[in-house]
Amino acid sequence: MQTKNKYKPVVHFTPPANWMNDPNGMVYVNGRYHLFYQYYPAAPNWGPMHWGHAVSEDLLHWEHLPVALYPDELGCIFSGSCVLDRANVSGLGSIENPPLIAVYTNHRISDHLEQQSIAYSLDYEHFEKYYGNPVIPNKGKPDFRDPKVFFNPVKNCCSLVLAAGSRVEFYSSENLKDWKKTGDFEAGIHGLGGICECPDCFPLMTEEGEKWILIISMILPPEQAGKDKDCFHRMSHITQYYVGTFDGNTFHDTECSALPLLPDYGTDNYAAVTFQNLEEKVMLGWADNWDYAAQTPTDADGFRGQMTLARQMKLVKTAQGYRLAFSFPGLDSLKASAFPLFPGDNRLHTQTFGLKTTVNGPGKITFRNSTGESVEIEVTEEEIIVDRRHGGQTGFQKDYDSDCYGINRAPRLCQNTSIMEIVFDRCILEVLADDGMTPFTVSVFPVHPYEKICVTGEISADFYQIQ
Template sequence: MTLADFEPQHPALHFTPPMGWMNDPNGLVFFEGEYHLFYQFHPFSTVWGPMHWGHAVSRDLCHWQHLPIALAPNEEGASFSGSAVVDEHDVTGLFDGQPGLLAFYTCHRVLSDDPEDYQQSQCLAYSRDRGRTWQRYEGSPVLPPPGFKDFRDPKVVWHGPSQRWVMALACGQEIHFYTSHNLLEWQFASAFGEGEGAHTQHPWECPDLFELPVDGAGSDEPATRWVLVVGIGATPDNPFGSFTQYFIGEFDGQRFTNDNAADVVLMMDEGRDFYAVQSWSNTPGRQLALAWLNNWQYANHAPETGWRGTMSLPRELTLRATSRGVRLRQRFAREAAQALSAPSHISPRSLQTAGEHCIALPEGAAVYGQLTLVLKAGTRLALSLQQGYQQRLWLTAGESTTSLHYERQGSNGQATFDEHFACDHAAGSVDGLTVTVTWWCDHGTLEMLVDGATEQRSITQVSFVDHRRQPVTLEVVSGRVEVAEGGIQSAVE
């Protein structure tokens, strides 16, 4: 399927830049009734370049107001990824005793004509007016260049038991932890990552760190666990491209300890386009996160119409105890579905013969759907959610588990894009033969959550098709499947 003439439109609910290039979400923070979304931004081109911090705010996670650029490159360098927190008690002394916003970012300074000759340091900016204007802290950098190159993407969180702030930093193939009492002076605490999880030729990046209660934990098991999220960039030795892994463990304010064996790799998403994940700070009772919906293998070569880059829908994160250990679970933030029409329900039915069975005809710019399927052992079927077979999810039922396989087609005549965009790969499995598939289709996007009895797989994909005129279909190859329940909602343009 050729995409050479495809002209992307801004999606209805997914965040996109007003123009130019966008990649990593940065500085996600909730403050005085507003969700702040900063992002890596190049306003003067549709390919990656000198990094700014773009900025937008929302009260409902769906409708965003674009604000002026918060940070721009200066004589010290470009403004790479980072995070934001609320200095509630003015421990920095920057806010005259009132709460204020702090943004921690990596200053990326190229030292010669060679773009690979650079140094990185951690800097601080602050806002006294609810994020509308930003000043650079005169004492920056708060962490100077350490003597090695890749030292970036500060994620700052509060650790209640030790009554200290913690900064997680991507440092080569490790995450380094620093601690502080005043958010200005930082001390090295520990390193994590050597021999743990997935490693490629690309350094680790974009860490996130948070604690969550464990649903289903036994009486003799910890009630909470810490989650450490790490991005893995695209390199020639990694055919999957850029992806996001996570670790489950304990964090005592100094050191992270992995619950799983060192060679266990936990994927936050089994698709190709879920990267640079960051969660919002200062959202008590909810852990909301966002990802850049793209892959570094082809992001600079995808179709564009004066802008490139889309964020995933905000997702709420939880932890669940499973037979394989504690695992991360995701669900789309409830605010997104609240912006849609009343659901159109799908009547239960049993499908036994091979062939396509139309489930629904989506209408509108954004479509939210959910199907609960009961599979007989040995059943194999395909769920086609977008134009023709351009994106298709295969489900195969074993005796007690359901395995997933994903395929995507598409080319646009650019060699780098055509080499990497099309994919055909296993997407893990879930426990049980009753499977619920929840999906969002929006201009240029397809996000799916596949739930089994206790396990879940997330599959997020860029999709350059007009999905509005295409039915959702089930193609039964063998066996029998019952559509137990389902519904579809849409948003008009």
């Protein structure tokens, strides 16, 4: 049976209607997770950006709030972050009522000038723009955007990292209003080079002490992008990370990994950043890709774009070096009617479900319907492969079902038994393979609901509905 909104996910965040891209300003305050996002409320296409706003108590059910930031005389509102100013160093609130400060990019449409501005809120819903904007002016550097604020433990103040062309720049401030540049980091020395976007920088504890992670979303140079089937160059936009140290001024890559490190091997996880003011590190990304985001099918509601599920992360030491490993926080509370699947075909009655699988060796999981649409998740000795080429509608964009865009692959990190978590939610498939170290986020638009799950090989799977 087809519903009116057959693609609107149930537990993945989508805007009330119309266009959405990056998650912005994610912060945990007074028991609620706040999610702001790049939003064009007037049409299902990118337009002058606003910050949409939603809140949640469990990261799975979201309540929409009014638009938080509207374009102004300095430009539209591009990506950025929020920080709860507990000590009221900004003087924009009080200790009793700490201000929530949004630090964002003003993008002027006429000449693309990008400068950093702030706004503050005392009720964490309505924002006042700061009269002294921009707080980080720009005389004309191209691609100067997406500030992410974080606590600087060396200087005991706030720092931010922003994208500045092929590098990211670090700034620090005592009062969140006056910012001084402290250092920068060139993305392409190790890892992928190109134009940086939406950086994030934060510490994670390991058995060997604290390490810092630098995440950067990248626009690859056109001569590289979309040409090669390798997991790094098959799309024009991809997110990478580095493992290293932060000395109070800048980030240093200490892993110097020969191959770029990816927080996701699927086509659809971009601009992913973490929540502020939360003990554990939880990341969320835009589950889409600029290569086709403006062409994907819209539903009866006309929404375009969804977020990944929130992913909690840890840093794990492997034979190949440090790797981020992810899990879905809170999902257990929604699991209903769990049962083991039989080897071979199993009937499927819902388009929002999860699978907890144990991988003992090569095998395959396929979702399919009687019209021949199918998605395959294959585990071999060497690779994990998620193939959505025949998953459903593909004609909206010329490359969507090509080998390059349609086959997602990643090298194996586990040789022995490993856990693979899978969530499917109407138009979005997430796979956390090899104990969470090899994630995939992949969009897929079945014309007809999938009716069967087929499990073959050395994989056992528990199925659960998500409610």
